[in-house]
Amino acid sequence: MFRSIIRTALLSGLLTLLVAGAFVGGYGISRMLFPPSLPADGGAPPEWKAPIAVFWEAWNYVHQDFYKIPLDDNALVNGTVGGMVEALGDPHTTFVDARRAEIMRSDMQGSFEGIGATITMREGRLTIVSIIKSSPAERAGLRPEDIILQVDGKVIQNMDVTEAVMLIRGPKGTRVKLLILRGNQEPFTVEITRDTIRIPFVEAKMIEGTKIGYIRLNEFGATAPDEMVTALRELKAQNPTGLILDLRNNPGGYLPVSVDVASQFLKPNQTVLVVKDKKGNADTYRAKSGGTAINIPLVVLIDKGSASASEIVAAALKDHQRATLIGVKTFGKGSVQHVYTLSDKSQLNVTVARFFSPNGNEIDEVGVTPHIVVEMTEDDIAAKRDPQLDAAIQFLQSNK
């Protein structure tokens, strides 16, 4: 009796196991034959198949539930890539969608086709900040503080600045109609023929009443080296006794351009910077020959807006005791971004390396310290004074 109970129990236990095994087997084989149809996601690497699944869950739910339709899948994909890149936690590694990338690219080339007005969005209204000299905008009589209400009949209130810029720019020779609001006047329409606009990266002049040349570099754009050479030649023709290189509020730009700019002031082969990638490989960038200003007394103006390529130049000139740095400590961005153009012309800026000054000094988060600290206060700005420039002039005149 007892034995038979045990036997029955054993048998039914065995049977249950078998049934369970058959179920699992059937499920497994079925899963192999009919796997869940993962979306055709443009070739996920195998190691991503599992971790990305939760993204598709979220994507599905958004498409199933979200109250505003239709959804713009292109914008969602841009957001997705941007969000992934943001998760890297590096403020300099960024994704820029194709339309914005196009604007950035042409800006760094120093020329674009448009009307030649710098604009900003102020309280939801597209406002002209400045007019580029001898541009179509100037010829059409546009002025700073003018508000652009419509572009070709399209209302642009509260529009993203980039969107608005896209509307105003266009091929040379085409026309654009702007509805302008100026002060209390009735809004009026201006029709402007677009042209190629060049924004110089370099501005140069002799400082009035002195023998000192002044060069301002706004950004390390593609044409900056040529502009720099031209400017230096023109200044040198006036026999200056000293030079001021103004790198304040210069956010940087292309790394090779920083080498070209530094080469104007350094002896050939002097180290400009050392770049180290994450494997520790070091690359030394050296000054090219043919510098046009390698002996003249030099002051470099720096401030907390001098970043990246500006810091390369300032640190190199400091380490080689080629220049006296005046102003305040620089921003402290010592990383190199490689700019990748993706298949759809969007742009991925990736931090790929760090750079160090010729003496091996860290720049990232440290910045470059001036020899002579001169602050620029709010009061100075309000009164249009420039104590840093004044200090530079005084320094060059007293060190003759």
Next chain:
Amino acid sequence: MRTILKLIIALLLTALVLVIAFAVGFGVNYYQVQTMPRTEIPQRFSLFWESWRIIQNDFYGDVPDKQTLTRGAIRGMLQALGDPYTVLVEPAPAQQEQSNLKGETGDVGLNLDVRDHVLTIIAPIPGSPADKAGLRAGDLILKINDKLLPFDITVPDAQNQLRGPIGSKVTLTVRRIGEPKPFDVELTREKYPLPTVEARVLPGTTFGYIKVTMETAETANEFARALDTLRAQKITGLVLDLRNNPGGLFPDPVLEITGHFVPNNVVLYEKYRDGTEKAFNARGGNKAAGLPVAVLINSGTASAAEIIAGALKDHGRGVLIGEPTYGKGSVQVIRQLSDGSALHITVATWYTPKRTPLDGKGLEPDIAIPLTEDSLKKKLDPQLDRAIQYLQKGT
């Protein structure tokens, strides 16, 4: 011979059962796969892999794990929708949020105050862990979990630190007047429904006052009990205080509460993306029948609390007093994702019974009474005063 036959039959039967089990297993997967939502992935998603490969090869810093990157990707996608309420909530907060809404957070049962920057026990709630551990009114709390409390400690901050999962422990360092040294007390958090309803008869009047701080699963019951208690005291009017009530669970608590004022009437319409509407009707509690009602609202009155205020207003069942409400008139569903995080997605927008949209605008009070810095400083409540006046004079 017969045994052999029996054995064969048994074997055949077993085989049949196994085949059926196999087929069922096979079918279950097939069904699952067939019914999974199909996604149309734009070709452009390859951009993601293109970017990832570049980052993996060239990025200077440490690349976070794939889960972090995936969550970043989800966040970025949601941001592109441009709706502040469609968000990803990561596992830890999501669990906390779930338990907060269900009223399942563990607590130690202390009524607290801050006096001269010191966290002070007003009273332990009878029967609570704090009570059982012998804490007393007037005890001063110096540290929570061995961490010195900051100078600017507030009661909500302290409550947040004291609350946690049911069964978890929290250690308090307590200073008691008359004892030479501070001592430690270890308390185990218990399910202690955070009261969301506070009720009393307003002194010097025959009016009841009910404050609802948020809507949880317990709120409707608390509210019904509060009404019972007040009606037993023969109140002749009611102040319903929804100020700084951020909402919470919807729809049950809302339909229960409104059911005491506008039984079985429409409370709100949800409008979906395809233009369809869904009406929500109040339940039938009707415990506030016949009572004039003044509803206090301000800019902290949001979401579920705005529905209550809007329904009472539109049905002429209550007069709104105070300041315009927050204007959170959209509905989110919470979708659990397989990694434990939760997705809040806006699925609809809200309209009051008279089809006033709540989205982004908020409700205007019938009687506008701002709360000034001055009255705050003097601890005056002109909004409540005005509500009492309204109930007394009917205007």
